[in-house]
Amino acid sequence: MVFLTQPDLKQEGIAGLGAFVKSSDKLVVLWSSRYFTRLHFLMLSYYLALEFSGEKVEQRNPLSFSPWRFIGISAGIVSLSMMLLPIVNYFGMSLLDDIEQLPTRVQNFRMEESQCTCCSNNHKDPQTGLKVMCDRELVYQSLKDIYHGGEGEGGEELEQFNQLVRKTLGPKVLWRAGARATFLPLRYVTCIVMVSNLPLLSDLIWHISQGPETPLVGMELFIWCMHLILQWLQPLSAMLFSMEFSIQGLGAGCIFCLAFC
Known part of the structure; x- marks a missing residue:
């Protein structure tokens, strides 16, 4: 590196160009229309011609191609974005719709109206047709055991669970999901x-x-x-x-x- 603003460092840098080339594996040429008009570049090429063969010269694309390459890459990115944007928007709108409906669903939650696979299939295995046990009855019995210890007729455990979901679990889910x-x-x-x-x-x-x-x-x-x-x-x-x-x-x-x- 040649310092152009500090005379002492500039002199040392120019004097060490030959040693710099000797310690280098190859010379990378960033060619432009001004390459062969700059003194430092000509000196590097001269040292390289004296010490090494042309196989150690690596020439990149002209610097004038850089803007066109940037334009080409940008055009590809824009085209890809235009193809992906409708898909992203579709899933994003679906997500927003679900989040918007979440507060109403939490506020109106009722265990009695929840869906169950066994009840939807008339308590039959869809593959074998055999009758299966009702999961809803098992869940209701579990709630009865939790709230009443399995004793008594019960009947209030469903409403207690509904209130628990609406007032305790619901707000936490709403906050985590962003439905605020x-x-x-x-x-x-x-x-x-x-x-x-x-x-x-x-x-x-x-x-x-x-x-x-x-x-x-x-x-x-x-x-x-x-x-x-x-x-x-x-x-x-x-x-x-x-x-x-x-x-x-x-x-x-x-x-x-x-x-x-």
């Missing part, structure tokens, strides 16, 4: 907000790579970088809270309309 204010898990909301702000991330990286107008070092440079990062994060946090509170307000408005309309 936004009807989405928090990690999904975060991903949506992050993806929508990814284009601005390229501007942030570019500004940090360019550095401040006035050269800074140490803690001052760190604070300057953190200032840019926080500027990028501010819209993300605003969008996140906006999604949470706006849909909370929408849900409250729907409840108000249902109550008074």
Whole structure:
């Protein structure tokens, strides 16, 4: 590496070009229209011609091909995304529909209305046709044993279990599934907000790579970088809270309309 801004290091780098080539296994040529007009490149080629054969020269595609290669790769990615996006949206909409219906299903849960395979098949084995034991009766008996110790007529254990599901198990399932204010898990909301702000991330990286107008070092440079990062994060946090509170307000408005309309 030849330092162009420090004269002493620049002189040492140019003087060591020959030793650098001798210790190298091969010379990679990144060819462009200016390759044979640059002095350092010609010196490297000259040293290589003196010491080694042409087999140790590896030439890559011209640098002018790089934008076209980038365009080709980008076009392939966009085409693949356009093919996969409808499939992803289909499954995503199905997931949202299930999550949206989950609070109603939990609130209206009744053990008596739950489905059972044996009852759906009229208590017969679908393959052999033989009569099978009713699973529902076994479950009811288990609940009776839990709540009444298997004694007495019972009858209240089903309602007790229904209340347990609605008030204890239900809220935990709703929270884990994301069926709360936004009807989405928090990690999904975060991903949506992050993806929508990814284009601005390229501007942030570019500004940090360019550095401040006035050269800074140490803690001052760190604070300057953190200032840019926080500027990028501010819209993300605003969008996140906006999604949470706006849909909370929408849900409250729907409840108000249902109550008074």
